[in-house]
Amino acid sequence: MTAATTRPYPAGMTVLSPARDAFIRNSFARQSAMATIRASLHHLSPGQAEIHLPVWDGILQQVGFVHGGVVGMIADSAAGYAALTRAPEGAEVLTVEYKINMMAPATGTSLLARGRVIRAGRTLIVTTAEVLALSDTGQKTCAIMQQTIMVVPQG
Amino acid sequence: MTAATTRPYPAGMTVLSPARDAFIRNSFARQSAMATIRASLHHLSPGQAEIHLPVWDGILQQVGFVHGGVVGMIADSAAGYAALTRAPEGAEVLTVEYKINMMAPATGTSLLARGRVIRAGRTLIVTTAEVLALSDTGQKTCAIMQQTIMVVPQG
Amino acid sequence: MTAATTRPYPAGMTVLSPARDAFIRNSFARQSAMATIRASLHHLSPGQAEIHLPVWDGILQQVGFVHGGVVGMIADSAAGYAALTRAPEGAEVLTVEYKINMMAPATGTSLLARGRVIRAGRTLIVTTAEVLALSDTGQKTCAIMQQTIMVVPQG
């Protein structure tokens, strides 16, 4: 069964090892699509990842909000990197599918996508993400996502 | 097949009026996010829209395929513009949600996202899209999407 | 968990009025499908609803777990009734769509589906649900769902 065998975090594993943290950040740095939209990887811990995206004039749709597809991009990536923190060393992860609900216009000064692992199985990892729109006056959840990730052993 | 049962277009309505075609293409032209990833709107007819994306080095993920989020962007847009062809004059459309399955690596020389309307209601429009990866040697479906669009009457 | 960011309930609105509670429970009582699978509506509060389902021999799949479609039924209903608590008086709600991930075999003595509202708009309500499998030795999340509900004003 898919997820019956979720791996509990090893005791004390509340932060990633420096090597693991570097491995994941290096993977992100090789995603040219993230650089093109100016997204960056911030917080990273076991089962969680956050991506930050400043709102700028090259990522908008026709009425001036951030394009829903761009919102999907950072949600997909944040949840995917959250999953990678739970994959075995040397493994890659691939997005099998995701479903995202847009709940409010993505506006403000920046967006923050928070991904987290709900259950990590040996082959599949189930995650969720939420995307917050940040402005000078506060924050608002503009999208929520539910995703399935596949673990791909390497070599 | 899922999409075989889409409602037939009203008799005679096999092409968009020049004014409607121009309205929709103008909307697309105002999406800076589409320009940033170098996507363009091609075929447009009642209930259908196609978006073309050349594969270039600014839209990739860490192993050199087109980023899944970018695949989602063009699928979302293609289906959204398909929906706009079926919305009343003067109305805008917004993505309520979408769900996309990645089925094969998005590689090749370009991607083609084909959106189509499955059912157009007064408030909600249900669409699907598929994304084809095109190369010198053929084509391959790399993703399928199912989406809900909301019709927003304008002032 | 995704739903951690749900909008707080309006101050003071921590319980439903007796009339509203009765209206919603009466709606549930008219769902013959829920009686057929032996599901019952338990906890009900603003933005939340819980459905309980004993595991019995008429709701299984081929290897003896509760059928995934039945898991989907109670998740859909729990989230739909959570949405109904946030709809205007006299309105009905309809499921637009839902997406559910099965994470572990649905086994044990009973299932508990917990639905909650993430954002309630005038026309659409976004919800999530989780389904817990309960047994003598503990509980386990066996599915999570993300759903869109439409508010239908009544004549």
Place this chain on the structure above:
Amino acid sequence: MTAATTRPYPAGMTVLSPARDAFIRNSFARQSAMATIRASLHHLSPGQAEIHLPVWDGILQQVGFVHGGVVGMIADSAAGYAALTRAPEGAEVLTVEYKINMMAPATGTSLLARGRVIRAGRTLIVTTAEVLALSDTGQKTCAIMQQTIMVVPQG
């Protein structure tokens, strides 16, 4: 369109072997949940399966339509059995996740869920389903679904 590009069946594989057909129908017969709602498995061929459900008074929601969760049950099963036709001998299949859009009230004399395989991989199979509402006066698509199935080798 979504499903037009499904992988062609291997040459000559237009019907299931009698043994394979019997194996799959036997699996369905062991699903007590399908008997409880009175669903039956009809057409079965490589990559396709159809489930029939008479409309009766034990599967309804509060306003007299077939319960959306029941619509989801037969869509999930039809697509799952379509996937099983493409799985290796001896393997089982499990639903990883599905997403369903309800497009019209499920009413009439019976429902027909048609599942089909879009892409069959070694570990995961992507499927779609549509649910038709049949009546004396015609038929109407009332739901479409997109699903991910996992192949589970046995023994």
